[in-house]
Amino acid sequence: MAAARECNKRSKKQFTSCPAKKPRSSRELEVGMQGILITCNMNERKCTAEAYSLLNEYADELYGPEKFTEEEEGDSDGEDWGDEDDAEAAVKKEAKQITMATQKRERRFQALASGANNVVFIRTQNIDPAKLVYHILQDLHTTKKKKSRVILRMLPVSGTCKAFIEDMEKYLTTFLEPWFKSPSQGTFQIVFKARNSSHAKREEVIKVLGGLVGKLNPKNKVDLTNPEYTIIIEIIKTVCCVSVVQNYVLFRKFNVQEVIKNDEKKEQTQPAESCEGRLPTAEHGSAEDSEKREGQEGGEGAADPQRSLTSAQ
Secondary structure (H helix, E strand, O other), X not given: OHHHHHHHHHHHHHHHOOOOOOOOOOOEOOOOOOEEEEEOOOOXXXXXXXXXXXXXXXXXXXXXXXXXXXXXXXXHHOOOOOOOOOHHHHHHHHHHHHHHHHHHHOOOEEEEEOOOOOEEEEEEOOOOHHHHHHHHHHXXXXXXXXXXXXXXXXXXXXXXXXXXXXXHHHHHHHHOHHHHOOOOOOEEEEEEEEEOOOOOOHHHHHHHHHHHHHHHOOOOEEOOOOOOXXXXXXXXXXXXXXXXXXXXXXXXXXXXXXXXOOOHHHHHHOOOHHHHHOOOOOOOOHHHHHHHHOOOOHHHHOHHHHHHHHHHO
């Protein structure tokens, strides 16, 4: 009996000493979010500060200054919760007050962990991230004013889904309709990059995605030189970030360091594809350039699969 009791004590001790599973943080990139992926080089804290400054500057132009309104206390206190001594009613009231307080603190931009090094994710609230990023790049391209030091690229995230091929195919079938479903049509290229993930292979994603675009309208064609639309697929861990943008070549792959450079002379003597294939090195951009050379991203690495899709249509 004594031996059995001692064994039970050891079993209980071992059971209680097991660490509890940590809940997933709410301050990281998750499915269902919209925002902006911002790449940098080894200085994420400064990148975040620059991003807040740049995004707020241009958001003020598009949407006006951010307003902070306090909910009137009467909105929550005036409801009939029944007997205040009732435990269930009290819990409901407290839960609603916490929710309202959280909503008050939400800002239009919120920095979250992206899940990858040298990448910052800024979640957006009540703002179209693609419209905002395009507005920023268009102004930088026109004025040629340098407004950041460590930010490299700004990629809008208009939608997110799980980074498994079945989930991506289901989600993108509906997501791509505004640009490619008949009667809409256009030329396109696919830009793909995966970070800290092996759930979806580049060739497989490009093949499936190209097939979806073709089914939406057979008149949609691949153009790796100067496409009307660029479909950006950025996978980080188990989250697939998606957006469709225009002027990807003109705006130097959405690189804020490159877009401000004056290359008018080169553009007059070189064909359009040189803008995509011969980008000058970005300032402080060695980490980003090395990623490009890996061939995991953009139309260059995906050229053959995409062209094969065109010939098959």
